Amino acid sequence: MLINEEIKLDYSDVLIRPKRSTMSSRGEVNLERTHKFLWSKKEWSGIPIMSANMDTVGTPSMHTVLSKHNMVTCPARHYLKNSTKEFKGKEDNICWFGGIDEIDNLKEVQSGFIGLDVANGYTIRFVDAVKKLREKCPDATIAAGNVVTADMTQELVLAGADIVKVGIGPGSVCTTRIKTGIGYPQLSAVIECADAAHGLNAHIIADGGCVSSGDIVKAFAGGADFVMIGGMLAGHDECEGKIENGFMEFYGMASESAMDKHDNHNSYRGAEGKTVKIPHRGRVDDTIKDILSGIRSACTYVGANSLRTLSKCTTFVRVNNTHNTIYEH
Numbered sequence: 001m002l003i004n005e006e007i008k009l010d011y012s013d014v015l016i017r018p019k020r021s022t023m024s025s026r027g028e029v030n031l032e033r034t035h036k037f038l039w040s041k042k043e044w045s046g047i048p049i050m051s052a053n054m055d056t057v058g059t060p061s062m063h064t065v066l067s068k069h070n071m072v073t074c075p076a077r078h079y080l081k082n083s084t085k086e087f088k089g090k091e092d093n094i095c096w097f098g099g100i101d102e103i104d105n106l107k108e109v110q111s112g113f114i115g116l117d118v119a120n121g122y123t124i125r126f127v128d129a130v131k132k133l134r135e136k137c138p139d140a141t142i143a144a145g146n147v148v149t150a151d152m153t154q155e156l157v158l159a160g161a162d163i164v165k166v167g168i169g170p171g172s173v174c175t176t177r178i179k180t181g182i183g184y185p186q187l188s189a190v191i192e193c194a195d196a197a198h199g200l201n202a203h204i205i206a207d208g209g210c211v212s213s214g215d216i217v218k219a220f221a222g223g224a225d226f227v228m229i230g231g232m233l234a235g236h237d238e239c240e241g242k243i244e245n246g247f248m249e250f251y252g253m254a255s256e257s258a259m260d261k262h263d264n265h266n267s268y269r270g271a272e273g274k275t276v277k278i279p280h281r282g283r284v285d286d287t288i289k290d291i292l293s294g295i296r297s298a299c300t301y302v303g304a305n306s307l308r309t310l311s312k313c314t315t316f317v318r319v320n321n322t323h324n325t326i327y328e329h
Contacts, residue, residue, distance in 0.1 A: 006185065007272045007318075008185040008188040008308070009185050009187045009188045009201070009318070010170070010185040010186050010187055010188075010209065010317075011187050011210070011214075011215040011218045011219070012187060012320065013185070013187065013210055013318055013319065013320045014187060014316040014317060014318055014319060015315055015319050016217065016218065016220065016221060016298065016301070016302060016315065016317070017099075017315040017316075018301040018314060019096070019301070019302050019303050019315070019318050020303065021300060021301070021303035021314065022303065023060070023299075023300045023303060023305060024184060025300070026293070026297050026299070027296070027301050028298040028300075028305055029295075029299040029300065029304070029305060029306065029307075030305065030307065030308075031047045031292060031295060031296065031306075032045055032070065032307070033045070033046070033047075033225070033306045033307055033308055034189055035048070035203055035225060036201065037050060037162035037163070037202075037203065038157065038162050038195070038201045038202045039134065039138075039141075039142065039160055039161075039201075040056050040139055040140055040141040040142070040162055041090075041139075042112075042141050043139070044092060044112055044113075044138075044306075046070040046071060046092075046093060046212065047069060047070050047071045047073065047307075048071075048072070048225060048226040048227065048307075049071045049072070049216065049225055049226070049227050049228075049229065049291070050071070050073070050205065050227070050228040050229070051063075051066060051071075051072070051073050051074055051077060051146065051227070051229065051230070052073040052074060052075050052171075052207070052208075052228050052229060052230030052233070052272060052309050053074035053076055053077055053095075053097045053117060054076060054230050054251075055076045055078065055211070055251070056076075056234055056240050056241050056248070056249065056250050056251070057076070057209075057230050057233050057234055057239055057250075058073060058074050058075045058076035058079070058237045059075075059076065059237035059238060059239060059240050060075075060087050060119040061090070061224070061233055061236045061237075061239075062233065062236075062239065062284065063075070063087050063088075063090070063093075063094065064088075064092065064200055065238055065283075065285050065288065066288070067089060067093055068285075069091035069288055070093065071093065071164070071288070072093050072094070072095055072112075072113070073087065073093060073094055073095070073096045074088055074096075074228065075094065075096060075097075076093075076240075077097065077098065077099070077117075080096055080097075080098050080102060080105050080106070080109070080209060081102075081105060084108075084109050088311075089110050089287030091110050091112060091232060091258070092111075092112035093112060093116055094111040094112060094113070095111065095112065095113035095114070095143060096109045096111050096113070096114050096115070097114075097115045097116070097117035098114075098115075098116065098117070099116070099117065099118060099141070100116065100118065100129040102124065103116075103129065103132060103133050103136060105139055106133065106137070107136050108160075109148070112141065112143040113140075113141045113143055113163070114133070114137065114140050114141070114142060114143070115142060115143030115144055115145075115163070115165070115282065116129055116130060116133060116142075116143075116144045116145075117144075117145065117146070117165065118145075118146070119141075119146065119176065120146075120168075120170075121144065121145050121146050121147040121156065122147060122150060122152055123257040126144075127156065127159050128157060128159075128224050130144045130156055130159040130160050130161055130179050131159045132141070133160065134160025134161075135160075135301075139155075140165070141162045141203060142157075142160060142162050142163070142175065143159050143161065143162065143163040143165055144161040144163070144165065144206070145165025145166060145167070145207065146165045146166065146167050146168055146273075147164060147166060147168070147193070148166060148167065148168050148189040148198035148247050149181070149189070149190045149193070149194055149196050149231050150190065150195065151196075151250065153166070153192075153193040153196040153197050153204065154196050154197075154199075154200060155322035156159045157196075157197060157200045157202040158200070159271050161202065162202060162203060162205065163197075163203045163205055163226070163321060164193060164197055164202065164203075164205070165205045165207045165228070166186075166190055166193045166194075166205060166206055166207060166224075167186055167189065167206065167207035167208040167209065167228075168182060168183050168184060168189075169182065169183035169184075170183070170186040171207075171208035171209065171230060171231070171274070171278060172211065172230070172231040173230075173231065173250060173251055174208065175220055177202050179184055181183060186206070186208065186209040186212075186219075186314075187219070187222050190204070190206045190207070190219055190222040190223060190224050191222045191223055192315070193224030194224060194225070195223065195304035197225075197295060198223065203225035203226070204223070204224055204225055205224065205225070205226040205227070205228050206219035206220075206222070206224035206227045206228065207227070207228040208228070208230070209230050210227060210231075210232060211231065212292025212294070213231065213290065213292075213293075213295055213298075214294060214298070216229065216291065216294075216295060217294065217295055217298040217310070218316075220295070220307060220311065221310050221311050221314035222311070222314075222316075223311050223318070226307075230250075231250065232287065232291065233284060233287070234248070234250040234251060234278055235247075235248045235279060235280055235281040235285065236280075236281050236282065236284035236287065237276040237283055237284065238283075238284045239284075240322055243280050245282050246279060247277040247278060247279055248277070248278055248279075249275060249276075249277060249278075250275070250277075250278050251275035255297045259322065266317050295307070298310075301312075302314060
């Protein structure tokens, strides 16, 4: 048994200190990034925010709206088997995720990204699956996860991943931390995994834990190349699910609801997610505009004229401890 006494931080544990700026308007901020990927050698340009590949969120209608903003849709897993053609247009802005047993399905799709998505990215079987996917799709831009530590980030990159998905347990409908005691504070995970990936010219996705545009800002400021959101996009007209008494259902992909829908019950697996009712929120376009406005505003507060320079302009201040501590990133 070991105890790591270093301070580790979630998004709620910090704020970003404002700095003198010569900018006069948030309209001057460029939120688009251009990323060139290690193994595929391809380039992608756009606003690097992704919808989570969850049943209620990763829908064709969501893709239509996100494409308008040059953002990325990760379709819900069940579309991969026989409904990929429902996601029309902007193929470069689609990231298809599958499980270890769905490599052949991933090989057939036309999209900007493909990836392997499992709850526990620390198994040798998963590393071998990443290697297999790279062998079968040598020119694809591949994402893989989830992990939360630098060493495993490096191992997945060396196995063939262009992008590593970072996050275990921070999602609003994930109960992994409660059920298993496993996890890692998300901001520290992003900072450490981004440092490891960037050292190899690879990239990361900060997956989970964002409940506001400010949290998305903190993820980018911590070094994330992409940020994946689920709960922030839930409850909109573009989501799957009925509206009942002004509420819509939103559930984790390891919840009883997901296991019932996809007939994924077995004798050794319990639920590690929950189902919640959230207020119906209307059009997702309005929420996206609000998110992007918050990010632009944050950039003006620290003098970053682009999302690319945000992390270089960031000083995090710890706020949920007795003594405020400043961290230059």
